[in-house]
Amino acid sequence: MALAVAALGAVAGCGSSDNGTPPAAAGGTVAVVATTPEVADFARNVGGDAVTVTQIIKPNVDPHEYEPTPADIQAIGKAALVVKNGVGLEEWLDQTIESAGFTGTVVDTSQGVALRKGDPGDEEMADGDPHIWHNPRNAKVMAENIEKALVAADKGHADTFRANFQAYAAKLDKLDADNERKFAALPADQRKLVTNHDAFGYYIDRYQLQFVGSVIPSLDTSAELSAKQLQDLVAKIKATGTKAIFSESSLPPKAAEAIARQAGVKVVGGEDALYGDSLGPEGTPQGTYLGAEEHNTDTIVAALGA
Template structure:
């Protein structure tokens, strides 16, 4: 979804000083400040995974605003006045890249008068290719973080950008990256071991939308289909496509359909019911496009990937 241009202009025209940054987490966006105060580096991150990476690499040194709130679709983002204020003041803007923000980020950045550096954290990641459902043209899969090896590349890009913006604290950023990279390596090995414990004939995945391609490729699962067969979560299945997916589930003896925390489970439940298999929905849903809210099983990247893996393995045993 996109806010009309005139609405953005109106937001930019508001006296933004009337909206203190500390209060901007309550309504439009899960702004989260880390290490705020004199001398800290003001940065903005677009998505929940990118923001979590920035927190881990920049801990104690960055004053961070996260644009997308937990369990929310990036495609539905609408800027608040406080967000425009924070974007305008930021020295660095971290984005996921791979096309995830291209339809909604430019307008708020322009309206905010941002003059800092934009960092595409997908740089050097090998992107998967798919097909745009609307245009039929090739499209990059933006869900790069679901492979911890890609997450490590993203964190390296963040580390280098923070060092460039704040060279006096190079040693801190490097130490934080090294420690977190070790945790990502451990996560990767743990997921591989757990998925590897499944019988090969059970390693088949049907999800709410096509968000787990990098995970599927890395851990050698079979992608059977998705309730929304698109990298975006805004598309819809036709009746014919639903029937086709149900038949695939039956023919390939798929054991479960997995819902996602940021998407309504209604269609996933209906497909699972027609196919005669269990559906993983509600609190047990996978974290696909977004991390979860504070206190949830998926409120950090590491926790969300562990939770997803446990959920998948438990359902497909």
């Protein structure tokens, strides 16, 4: 990764204009680079027509394994703001920013979010669980961090950014209330979740679900189940009466399907796959944070309540 980023640095643009002010995108809008689909969606909702957002990681691309491209380097070099998820999700970003010669503001949207911590020896949780957006209350904190950064970058549109944030915060509150209502209709002993990887901790905590296990036993999608872990997961699925394994849109379903066969349960996948690390295709309802999270809840409730 280090060599790849260093090589790409040769194509980087300048991080500020000639007079030292943050660069602007076409039409005088604030040039924003956002790392993940989720934070890019927050930035678009808060910024509205006053920002131009370049999204680095495309839908259904695994953020844990991402490597920057020359286009990413160029976009960062020309940006006023770089918006990231934080909590160690974008391990590649710091070196990429350095290679781009970026002199603008980095917005860590995780600031102020109460992080889930793992055991002291859990390297994957050294910074905390990065999947913070799966609790809509955290998403509101993330969006507010973006609002504050945009106000600081472009005071002329401060009222617009504040109004956009308030409108979007109301939608996040509604999503949260709708999720609570839907899970309240599902008996507590049926709220058992097995997913492709351990991405839904904040969601599980928020809506009081039981996490039975994951096909990939880690926050990082590069980990693999050992033979014993596989046997233990199958046994736990059977013992708990878990009804389904939920695959994820950005991960292949084969391992989930194999475990489901051994455990005698169904796999929820295909168009019903959950959005764990990504959003859906651009232009679809699931291509937005609100739509993807609504899809996840509706899919889980339907599968577990059937």
